[in-house]
Amino acid sequence: MIDPLSRWAAYGEKPDYLGLMTFAGLPYTEDPNELDGVDVAIVGAPMDELTSDSPGTRFGPRAIRAASCAPGPHLEVGVDALRDVLRVVDFGDAPVLPADPVRSHEAIEATVAAVLAAGAIPVILGGDHSIAEPDMRAVAAVHGPVGLIHFDTHTDTGATVFGAKLSHGSCMYRLVEAGVVDPRRYVQIGLRGYWPGEEKFAWQRERGVVSHFMHDVRKRGIEAVVADAIAHVGAGPVFLSVDVDVLDPAYAPGTGTPEPGGMTSADLLWACREIGSSVELVGAEVVEVLPDRIGSRDITALVAERIVRETLTGVALARRSSAISQLAHSSF
Amino acid sequence: MIDPLSRWAAYGEKPDYLGLMTFAGLPYTEDPNELDGVDVAIVGAPMDELTSDSPGTRFGPRAIRAASCAPGPHLEVGVDALRDVLRVVDFGDAPVLPADPVRSHEAIEATVAAVLAAGAIPVILGGDHSIAEPDMRAVAAVHGPVGLIHFDTHTDTGATVFGAKLSHGSCMYRLVEAGVVDPRRYVQIGLRGYWPGEEKFAWQRERGVVSHFMHDVRKRGIEAVVADAIAHVGAGPVFLSVDVDVLDPAYAPGTGTPEPGGMTSADLLWACREIGSSVELVGAEVVEVLPDRIGSRDITALVAERIVRETLTGVALARRSSAISQLAHSSF
């Protein structure tokens, strides 16, 4: 394991634009044995061969790392998730291969499985949304069928997309059909646009999938929608899947299938933190980042990094309050 | 007529990034005889010689087409305007000429007139806002003086702009003075910034033009403002003119005279649909798109495409409810 911070140890922090490029400047390892005691491991999944529009999300993981900042205390909730509460490492990229999505999915699944085997929560950086398949397959292999909170413009529940079974638009269909995702504990948030059709929504409703459209978010407010989602998934393992195109293109222009009329960053970041602190999170992914620049000035990679960070801040809040609660109990 | 979809007929849809580049992948014709039975025809007006700041909107029509996606059901209102309700074709670009705005205006007027002669609604893609002149002259030649709902940062009612009579900043003045636009049925929405002065607003008020400033939109909400606008234009033919700079630059950075403090995409898209379903729409234009990229990643071209789509979704809603209503009556 290499800690990029160590050369700057005297200062306690490292400028973000230099040193080994890892998520949040956190320690880096590719060795599963070094995951012992780790709470969360970041995994890159740099593939985009199953995209149906603009490709380029294979550069997403690097861009998210390049846009990330050092750990620090969250100014609203006062916890430094990455330094004080959770032990987080960057576990590197899954060994995906260009032009071979099947083997890339296998590589991703194996890498996520290694994280889970060590007892850590995997957080996967996409890559196109097709990675949801290996991500959640690996998680369900350990935890059983998962609940799913899914932020997206699109349902991604096509049986096929332009005739292809494997696609960034069919992953959720396949995960439900394969029993990996429990459709009765599956909530979609942020849907809008012109796809899919009523037949597909009927399929979803029959299985119990709950859809919060973007007009619902606007009308009811993000707090109400997220509260419903948390209540709906209830107890049991939950996976969080965030497609950055749930954001309005103003907030996330760097994605392959942007759709106007989306969420604000403030709403999404709050939602991720709230979910992170309220459900039994067993894994998360942030996908469809299609970057233009190096560093924090790529605003889509930047907000993707913050999606991870807010989610982990939520997890840290939950752990801290659980620790306090346990402390309270044990003090008897 | 060429239908770009036909080579992909087996799939029922065509990937947006390939095939003949037409609006929404719809059939293309330049032959007025093929407009029979068409409800709506898209017309490009790629000129920018009458711009007073950054030029480049001559590339707007191509960019809007490149950013457009296939028809599909609207996730909020459940109608697929372009496939199920309306027959829409791409009628190509008006034969404008570089460096000759007078002849370009003639070409635009003639092309729009051909659409109207076929009984179809013209939807014109700009180009600078000066095209409002030929657009509405052609419409008024058929329908008489039109009501106008005009989304914009600027009133575009200069008598001259830097001494020039023809300008993207003088079109509305000229249309009112020429009797093409009925000023008592003319509503402006989204005005802000530092132009024009009180004298010009006095001219507007004297003629009955109603102005909803951006601070009105923020204070009253878009629903109230649009309801007022629809009520004000009342019965009779209405033209919808949308300058994308009415949006905040965050939502539409690709325009020649951006002005901070503007509308959100969600508000504007809702407004266009509401207007499309509530007024007697005889024509529409979306102008001042100054693109940077090819495809849906140009977020300004993308939102411009959605402005057209939401407007037509509104029209489709009106037709469908009208059809249901007629059906109800005829079922007696």
Add this chain to the structure above:
Amino acid sequence: MIDPLSRWAAYGEKPDYLGLMTFAGLPYTEDPNELDGVDVAIVGAPMDELTSDSPGTRFGPRAIRAASCAPGPHLEVGVDALRDVLRVVDFGDAPVLPADPVRSHEAIEATVAAVLAAGAIPVILGGDHSIAEPDMRAVAAVHGPVGLIHFDTHTDTGATVFGAKLSHGSCMYRLVEAGVVDPRRYVQIGLRGYWPGEEKFAWQRERGVVSHFMHDVRKRGIEAVVADAIAHVGAGPVFLSVDVDVLDPAYAPGTGTPEPGGMTSADLLWACREIGSSVELVGAEVVEVLPDRIGSRDITALVAERIVRETLTGVALARRSSAISQLAHSSF
């Protein structure tokens, strides 16, 4: 003094994209003797050597000037601050030097002092936020310790940043410690993200600094927060410091340390105008503009220009009502 407008005198206005590039096309002078009777002088401070992330704000002043538009009446409040109420000139850039921030700070302080010596209000265009030091030192030398309203993602109150005392992240600490800013009249608005820690906030609270976090702005609304801020600074000289990263990256992507979840342009512009009309403004700065383009299509430089303009519109409103009030009194 050169008035860029004069060659276009026949039209009363100059197209923004040509002629001598000054702020708002206003007259330009580098001669302190020509500041007599001037109400406000714009000063560029093109340095970025004290940046801790992306550099490039040295191009900020030119970009803000390139993005500026001609004077004109404010469509909401009906005053043309730059033409009718205030006499504003562009006093050029302070003679900063590359690679020598200490001498650059001296140059900035001397240039701002020259403005103050003429009785004018300095408005400084950054440049990185470290220029707050020379800016406010010059102001305090004339007016004594100043109240400060500070819009920013970050507190900028590090004692050091990566070990460096001079930094765009330590300026406010140094100004408070030096007695230049009165901490009991110092209000921060828009804080978010992951820096600094509790120890630093404790330091702030002990001295009386008031912090309105971004979540406060979202919950309470900008009106309430700004009203509190104005009340808190109360009577006495006030400096306004606006770091454009207080805006969400959607609204101001061109900055070195963007942070999602920030303010909208509409809120910030209103706030600046409100503050400009409500406090005893003795100076202002807009900093951390890192431009990409020439002209108004750089949306960050554009909004920075409007921040200045709205602030001055506020000042003009105050002067006008004060003039009316004086008139009322003198009419006795």
Add this chain to the structure above:
Amino acid sequence: MIDPLSRWAAYGEKPDYLGLMTFAGLPYTEDPNELDGVDVAIVGAPMDELTSDSPGTRFGPRAIRAASCAPGPHLEVGVDALRDVLRVVDFGDAPVLPADPVRSHEAIEATVAAVLAAGAIPVILGGDHSIAEPDMRAVAAVHGPVGLIHFDTHTDTGATVFGAKLSHGSCMYRLVEAGVVDPRRYVQIGLRGYWPGEEKFAWQRERGVVSHFMHDVRKRGIEAVVADAIAHVGAGPVFLSVDVDVLDPAYAPGTGTPEPGGMTSADLLWACREIGSSVELVGAEVVEVLPDRIGSRDITALVAERIVRETLTGVALARRSSAISQLAHSSF
């Protein structure tokens, strides 16, 4: 068939930035029956799923069309290939499908076969270089094993690339192994960089493939190298394959695997014309264009367009001299 020129018929030419976007503004058809009498048909092959580095060449065909200019007389050789000598049409894009390169290859092969069936020369616009497989398979099905002149940085003769058999780096290996390309009539020009190794070159040499490295081009001059290549392929059908990365990145920055030290545009354009006029050309492709912009300002798409045009100018020269020669003979 639609002729984009017709609306501008009065002028004899159409501005490049408007009207139906076809190659060189030429007539467009998707109907094989309309290929009768056509000499050359342009086919788009917008796929990039078999790329091993930066994707995005799926946007190449649109970008090349957007960058193309109207037909006109070649200023050096005095022939207007597209207007006076050859009948050229744009046959549209092959119906490729995202995320399914196998079916996309089938679609490309079928589309190219349709061109050949009509007796026309296919010119294919890529797309990644993997399209060489369907392109030449279709050609060889008609003409038998083809000679190949191949401009590229890379040999593209990997048996696999990162374990994948189908790849933009394995196409030439597969075509040779399949007997589609006759290795004794296969010439590579412009090789440089660090791939492949000696083993692969041994494989090539054993089969008779001739390689002109970039250092050969620099030392001997393009004229000598091209003369050798033309002599080497000799009589019989020849396919021309141009990967734009053969150009130095200064001349073609828009490609997925650029390599410094490449050819100049002037050399490459001359070479294509010379080859076009000297061999029995049965097909051509220009691949690996990864565009950034719309229109002629994308300099890579622009030079790709000129590669096609110079090649066709060469073909036209050959036809004209052949016609003259025939005329001379028949005049006896």
Add this chain to the structure above:
Amino acid sequence: MIDPLSRWAAYGEKPDYLGLMTFAGLPYTEDPNELDGVDVAIVGAPMDELTSDSPGTRFGPRAIRAASCAPGPHLEVGVDALRDVLRVVDFGDAPVLPADPVRSHEAIEATVAAVLAAGAIPVILGGDHSIAEPDMRAVAAVHGPVGLIHFDTHTDTGATVFGAKLSHGSCMYRLVEAGVVDPRRYVQIGLRGYWPGEEKFAWQRERGVVSHFMHDVRKRGIEAVVADAIAHVGAGPVFLSVDVDVLDPAYAPGTGTPEPGGMTSADLLWACREIGSSVELVGAEVVEVLPDRIGSRDITALVAERIVRETLTGVALARRSSAISQLAHSSF
């Protein structure tokens, strides 16, 4: 007159990225009376309404100024043209007007005439090439019909372009027809591409215009071509017109109608210096700069600046040797 250097007087030079933005940081005036004793005056002509493809050259003059560097000794020929030999000022932009090319031409002609009236050489920064008309009309009004050395991809001798008489493609036709340019002393260098046709070249040849095509430059070398050109124009007043599209797009990507296969910067810069030192230069223009960035990183604006500088270095060399020669004579 304002000298941007004065605030940095202690250092003898000013960093290029700050201070008043003038050509080479030279003194600025808009007052014709201050041109007394000036050898050369720079004039901006920021118009692009007569462009037939991509617009945006209205931003050229600002971009060239932003890209310019301080005066200094030429490392090859050892003369500091701008500081030691010639007195050069920036005379600002001609008061052009958007959307009114006729009046803009008048404004340019008047501004250039003012320079000439003061006995200075005008160097005009475009803007589209149509400004050649007012530029040379003003020059010929003083000096009579001029010889012309014209670097360009295109002849710009269309009688009309898309039917328009005023165009950046018709200026040279009109100047010859009007007797402003003496066709027997008119040399074109760098022609290539596919326009215009033989008829137009016949018109040129009949009048004595000499055309050096790009293939001539490649075959004969720039030295031979320039020597011929200088000999051909011979004694008498000469105007130098440089369209940056004469450069290969690799060297000048920022222009509206780029054409591959062009000149290198080294050749063009040498040619301009050689011409500047060898002919009786009465005026010069550099046109068709369509910039993307602020500052020296816009490589097209940068090379345009150097075109001016090398031309003036040539003029300085001639003056110096003439002075030495005069000195030699007078020392008798």
Add this chain to the structure above:
Amino acid sequence: MIDPLSRWAAYGEKPDYLGLMTFAGLPYTEDPNELDGVDVAIVGAPMDELTSDSPGTRFGPRAIRAASCAPGPHLEVGVDALRDVLRVVDFGDAPVLPADPVRSHEAIEATVAAVLAAGAIPVILGGDHSIAEPDMRAVAAVHGPVGLIHFDTHTDTGATVFGAKLSHGSCMYRLVEAGVVDPRRYVQIGLRGYWPGEEKFAWQRERGVVSHFMHDVRKRGIEAVVADAIAHVGAGPVFLSVDVDVLDPAYAPGTGTPEPGGMTSADLLWACREIGSSVELVGAEVVEVLPDRIGSRDITALVAERIVRETLTGVALARRSSAISQLAHSSF
């Protein structure tokens, strides 16, 4: 040490766009103890505070790593320097600090010294050219005063730049004055432009510095110039310093002070290889890379990577021939 290749071990190579981002995908370590047996160590020096024009070279090292490709056999000379001959590692970035160039120089010097202490050749990636000071100070501390071959537009021998002693324009002056560089073994190649003046060249000549101007390179050819340079530095330790602005902006647009009329990539890459194989190389640096993009599509970062690679290929050639020579001797 982490070897990014290991996860892809089955394929023997790793796609460049993923996995741990190290130079050429080589093993990474920050531990000096792991440098045992290493021939060459790559060191990043990401600082730009001493730049006199556009900053941003602090992103250079990351960009060069992102643009690098896997090891492989050199197609011209047939050696795989990075895999077969030399043991090369990425030693990470020196722990520089923003806004504190003095401490950053110390950090760079210490990091380079650690490489030298292990007996390896340091290759430093800039960063601005000021890093030449710590780079060569560290080298000279081990090897004594060094010979220097310096490719650059500028001499960088200012005693001060805008009054600053530490600057990217004064480093070579300071190194000569400090006795670190032996001026009689110091050769400059590629000089052009307008700085510095004769006085400075006199200072250089007096000390024996040899300057090959860009016009010398054009006239004599790169081979002759490099042969002279190699002969001039002769035996003894040599440092190679390459400022990418020695390239023409067409080839290296991403740099802070570009100057037209520069070298081609082909010439520079050949020169670096020739020098690497011909002198006693004790260190090298590539500086002034100011990137725009992630990955190989940043053509300046790409060519910078190749500069390193060609230099090391030269070193490998020398070692191989030396080994063969030794073998020959030892076989007696």
